[in-house]
Structures are given as C-alpha cells and as structure tokens.
Amino acid sequence: MSDRKSKETYTHGYKSAVRNQQRRTAEDQGAFFIRHLRPGMKILDCGCGPGTITVGLADVVDPGQVVGIDTGQEAIDLANKLIGERKNLKFQTGSVYELPFPDNHFDGVLIHKVLEHVAEPETAMMEVARVLKPGGVVGARSTDQGALNIVPWSEAINDIFDNLQDRWEKNGGNPFFGRLQQSVMRKSGLERLETSHRVETANPDEWRRAFENIWNGDYEEWLSRGFLTEDQVSDPAQMTKVKSDLKAFAADPDCSFVTSVDYETTGWKP
Numbered sequence: 001m002s003d004r005k006s007k008e009t010y011t012h013g014y015k016s017a018v019r020n021q022q023r024r025t026a027e028d029q030g031a032f033f034i035r036h037l038r039p040g041m042k043i044l045d046c047g048c049g050p051g052t053i054t055v056g057l058a059d060v061v062d063p064g065q066v067v068g069i070d071t072g073q074e075a076i077d078l079a080n081k082l083i084g085e086r087k088n089l090k091f092q093t094g095s096v097y098e099l100p101f102p103d104n105h106f107d108g109v110l111i112h113k114v115l116e117h118v119a120e121p122e123t124a125m126m127e128v129a130r131v132l133k134p135g136g137v138v139g140a141r142s143t144d145q146g147a148l149n150i151v152p153w154s155e156a157i158n159d160i161f162d163n164l165q166d167r168w169e170k171n172g173g174n175p176f177f178g179r180l181q182q183s184v185m186r187k188s189g190l191e192r193l194e195t196s197h198r199v200e201t202a203n204p205d206e207w208r209r210a211f212e213n214i215w216n217g218d219y220e221e222w223l224s225r226g227f228l229t230e231d232q233v234s235d236p237a238q239m240t241k242v243k244s245d246l247k248a249f250a251a252d253p254d255c256s257f258v259t260s261v262d263y264e265t266t267g268w269k270p
C-alpha cells in the first residue's frame, strides 16, 4: 500500500457534513448521469454516503437493481433508512479500491464527490471500469476548490478554506482533483469522454448562522470539519481577529462566496 493510501481518511467525516449531503438528489447533482439511464439497468453508486442520490437512481432504473457502497458504516446506516418499500436497492460497506463484484457486471456506475478524497484515484477508476460492462457508462463528479471567490475579500474566510485544503491533503485527498478527472478516466480506458461544470456557492444566511458558534466560543464543529486549527483556537489574539473579520463579512448584505467548481464527466467502456 502506498504511503498516501495508508493515510487516507475521509476529511468531512459523518456528522455535520452529512447534513449537506442529505440534500443531494439524483435529479439535481446526478442529472448529468441519469439522462443516460433506462429502466432495467443495473447500477452501482460508489461512495454513496447517506444514499439520497442512490435512492433516486433506484427509482429511475426500477426494476433494475441498484447497489450503494461506502467505506463508512455510519453512512451506510443512514442510507439503509431510505430503502422503504423499494425492492431494487441495497447498501453495503466496501471500498472503491476492491469492489466486491465480478468483472463486466454493471450497466452504469456513479462516483459522486469521492475521487477527490482518495489517494489513488487512478486505481479507483480502473476498478470502476473493471466492474462496468462493455458499453456501460460511468458518471464521475468531483470538486475543485481552485475557484474560491470571496466577496468582499475576507482573510478569515480565506483561512478557513486554506485550513480545510491543508487537512484534506494530509488525509490523502486532493481538493483540486476536479481538473484531473477527465484524464484519469481516459487513462482507465473509458471513451467518448465529456465534461461539464457546475459552480457551488455558499448560502450566506447558512454561514451567518454557522458563524454564531464561533462568536459564542463553541469551536468544536469548526475544528472537527478542519475549518479552524488547534493553533488558532488556543491563541486568544488570533480568535479575536477571526471573530471580528467574520463579523465584518457577515454584516455585508452582499457578502457571498463561490466555494468550488464541480467537474461532471461521463465516459463509456468500449
């Protein structure tokens, strides 16, 4: 196992970040992929997280079977609660590096916001291509944080993203993976590659509410998400500066920030 792979840890964790993931749907985040799906297809959702996209895939291909896999037992426990009456959907733990399926098994594989968290995206994509039938489609969507745009400029907000990106890289991932996605898919033998882009923006009101924890001195969630560092919170002078910076940002009625560009790539196995 490579050094980077052995350090691999999922940066966002399974607590507060999962709340954002639970808003995701196949119709919205998966639109670039589901337009290639038909009823009866057998689909894998790799790194399915809490499963909100996966259930949408199951409804689109019904009666075709859909499997969601994820390394996180906590994510799979949440996903299992969504199955309801569906007979064509199951979730299981497993890694994209060693998919527990035979060669040429699926008509389609979605890998949504996962490749930027793995240390060896090329190995992961080769494994995805292995389980795909000839003629099958892969949809990959990965973030690229290189498009961060903060209005008005705020050092504290910029530091939050620097901290996050630093933690992300230490955990073996690449917060700038999006731009590499198409070439990784090409190298794994996929063809007819097409990439589209979507901008992710932060909701200023949600962030204003989240800042309240900082103003109240409750740093736990911010530390656990990698937005603040232990060095910062143990230094009162630094925290005074962070708080006043965030207050100034939040007080601007026109404050906004673009967090990332998502790269959406589709490709087919020859």
Ligand SMILES: C[S@@+](CC[C@H](N)C(=O)[O-])C[C@H]1O[C@@H](n2cnc3c(N)ncnc32)[C@H](O)[C@@H]1O
Residues within 6 Å of the ligand: 010, 012, 021, 022, 024, 046, 047, 048, 049, 050, 051, 052, 053, 069, 070, 071, 072, 075, 094, 095, 096, 097, 111, 112, 113, 114, 117, 118
């Ligand atoms: C940002 S979440 C995306 C979840 C879901 N696809 C979505 O968009 O809502 C990334 C997920 O990838 C999973 N993950 C990380 N490394 C993985 C691996 N090697 N194999 C399978 N899943 C992995 C994490 O556990 C996490 O649930």
